[in-house]
Amino acid sequence: MISKNKNKKHVPNPEEFKEELLKKYPLKVAKKRAKGILVNDPKDTGMEIQANVRTIPGIITQRGCTYAGCKGVILGPTRDVVNIVHGPIGCSFYAWLTRRNQTKPPTAQDPNYIPYSFSTDMQDSNIVFGGEKKLKDAIQDAWDLFKPRSIAVFSTCPIGLIGDDIHAVCREKKAELGINIFGFSCEGYKGVSQSAGHHIANNKIFSDVIGIDLTLPRAGKFVINMMGEYNIGGDSFALESYFEEMGVTLKATFSGNSTIESYESAHDVDLNIVMCHRSINYIAEMMEKKYGIPWFKVNFIGAQATAKSLRRIAEYFGDEEVMAKTEALIARELESVKAVANKVKPLVQGKTAMMFVGGSRAHHYQELFRELGIETIAAGYEFAHRDDYEGRRVIPDIKIDADSRNIEELKVVKDKVSFKDSLVEKKKALKDKNFEFENYEGMMPEMSKNSLVIDDISHWESELLIEKYKPDIFCAGIKEKYVVQKNGIPLKQLHSYDYGGPYAGFVGAINFYNEMERMLCTDIWKMIDAPWKNEPVCVGSVVEE
């Protein structure tokens, strides 16, 4: 039940809690899980969390697969590409419209394949005799029916095993049809989570799509790409309007409300801003190497974080007009944010939250909760790496294991035509003035002392967390939602936003504050027990005459 007075709540000793948590596990499991569970100390920079390692079979994880990360997350939100899933029907079925990536084609004639699910629907004979022929037919069907600008092919588990060469098929059909056709070897078993799929998607978009169109004129005076923003619930729409007002041109978003067309000339920008570091940092880094485009981390979750991020973009360009417009925008928007915060904060202040989600949201959303005076007492990612917890400074120390090794690292060299030395100089000059690039400090330094940090949390771990800590709100995904709510605690989905949003930007902060008022203050939670629950049980019966 939601506690009214947080101060009276008994807070367990975190070390004792951890011990109790591990006691349930067989010895070997406990030993492994112990490394993925930390009692946080933000000042201790030596703390190391185990992340991006194999999930223990049978433990009940919330993680998904490489295919989900590649097709579902990264390529899913792009509307002008026919995404053919090569495999049995399920994989395409489950990634069909289920991630709420909103998209808005400029006209009714512009392509939009997002409401479609394409599959080769492999049958047992295709498994036995190979599926390349069927894939070729499927690509031809897609071309005959739709004449798309590009076609992407995604391998599912059996493809790698039966040895279909999707890349050869793509090359052949590309030469034959004269459109861009590219394949992703994103079999579900690769890597240890969705994260491997992000990397595979990043690599292919970088090698086969970005920068292939050199014909377009520059998109504007101040041009950026936004990376790692997927337009769940319309987040990108909100941010797009801010850039426009600031006088900054958004060339491409990777990949909310996006087109492959916009990626093809996405090399011609001045800056890459990175929202979800985990899913997209690869492209940002490779683009800097190849084209000289600097990148820095932004966060548009939370009103203050949004203001800070927009200011940094304006400062990067250093243009008086952009900076003035940005300040005017921030001042105006913060005014409306404040009005709602003043209404909601007194109602929810002092409550506690837990969040276990994604590779960045479990961090970003703490900011929104902080603005309402709600403390995050436990958090963790589903598929992040150590740098997302501890900061990018640990990247050189991260051990490369067998599961990471089989994800290709592209060799990137300077592009002779499109590399911009001017951007390198600009970055250097700004760096000298302490402007930070390639920065991400991670989640742990921002969490309070003695809060719990748990990577790839299992069902058992979240059950005990809820029992012992009794948080007022739990944030996770659909698989956890009704489990937690059956315990009388509201769960906010941070993958799909519970079909609400946007939660990014100022308008997003307002929406989220209102949502917290709804979730934390609604009366329905007080009605779980029937009024007669504690009445004595009547014995006997009424006899009819």
Add this chain to the structure above:
Amino acid sequence: MLLRHTKKASESIERKGLTINPAKTCQPVGAMYAALGVHGCLPHSHGSQGCCSYHRTALTRHYKEPVMAATSSFTEGSSVFGGQANLLQGLSNIYSIYEPDIVAIHSTCLSETIGDDLGQIVGKARVEGQIPEGKHAVYAATPSYVGSHVTGFSNMVKGIIDYFAYKTEEVKKQLNILPGWVEPSDMREIKRMLKMMKVKYVMLPDTSDVLDEPMTGKFKMFPEGGTTIPQMASMGDSIKTIALGEWCSKDSAIHLENKCKVPFHIADMPIGIKATDRFVQVVAKAFRISVPDSLTKERGRLVDAIVDMQQYLFGKRVALFGDPDQCISLTEFLVDMGMKPVYIVSGTPGKAFEKRMASILDKKVPEAKYMNGERADLFLLHQWIKDEGVDLIIGNTYGKYIARDENIPFLRFGFPILDRIGHSYFPTVGYMGGLRLLEKMLSLIMDHEDATVAEEKFELVM
């Protein structure tokens, strides 16, 4: 337009390799659903994590209830060397952490392709102690590249029967009811009808009181409902098996006959008047009872309501998609009400589909088009609708995109329903279910008329 790239069928090509907007999904999700209808059972997916995650997600969104299941979490290594180590470790962890009585393991396209033999691995787990004394593990091969989610459901029910049902000397005067893949509300309704007829039964699976749990303030990993071990064991001694739906239940009924000599009868899913009549008669005959008046009255109320409102149904063209067992009974029901099911697709293969549809439709709705199996998908259905429109679309949530583009009333029916509630609570089987379907169809058709009819034709009384 949401589906702006879909054009008329008459102007289209014949597809050779591409399925677009499928009217089916893959086997394991059906196996997972079936296993949830067994008491104290945890489904386990032997494959990549993504399978388990996707299936739990689909079922959770459909029911808005907890759906617990574990996975073998394959990595590249297990895909090369086999998944035995993962499954053994998984089983040992599941029993010690979550303490289910039963683990119901299903395979995936991954573990099937590499040739993992579930029977052998489970046998080894029993010998080596990963399955503790007194605990159970059942399994079913559910390769995603064969059949559909319906096949997976059927295979898991068969696997459960294979493990638990056994024959003793004693004959139990009870029926085995294999309800097929219907909602918890439907299982509850079938049980209510059986109680009205005073018939003893074992229903397998039974997801009522599992996927329609009340809010109590305490999560229960293994809810009250589900078929129990003694019930499943006793199925070998029942007098008869009534298997509802050829796709969902036939294999299990045959298997039970082979194993325990329990005779069976395959009946259609009791959706609509005639299919329910047949079900009721089969039950009555098997148990040698006469049908109670109370049930006859329910039937009468349904017939009465159809009579009263038939003018709004007669001649209405309907597009329908879903699973074969549901589609067959529903098509018959639509025809009985004077409606015209003109387009029907099901992604689930099986030759009987065409035969059954022909027998229902050929005389009454000769213009009807129907198709099942590969490329019998929503894209084709939509293309047909583009050729000539319909008055009502019936199918799972994905139909809403066609319905919106074409401005056609849309009845949500089948799996998955991701955007409305009701299916877990209100049945569509039996006479009461027929009444609910009728009421929903009428509301949709009449609301549409109210919203679109010319002002001078707007009616107060309908």
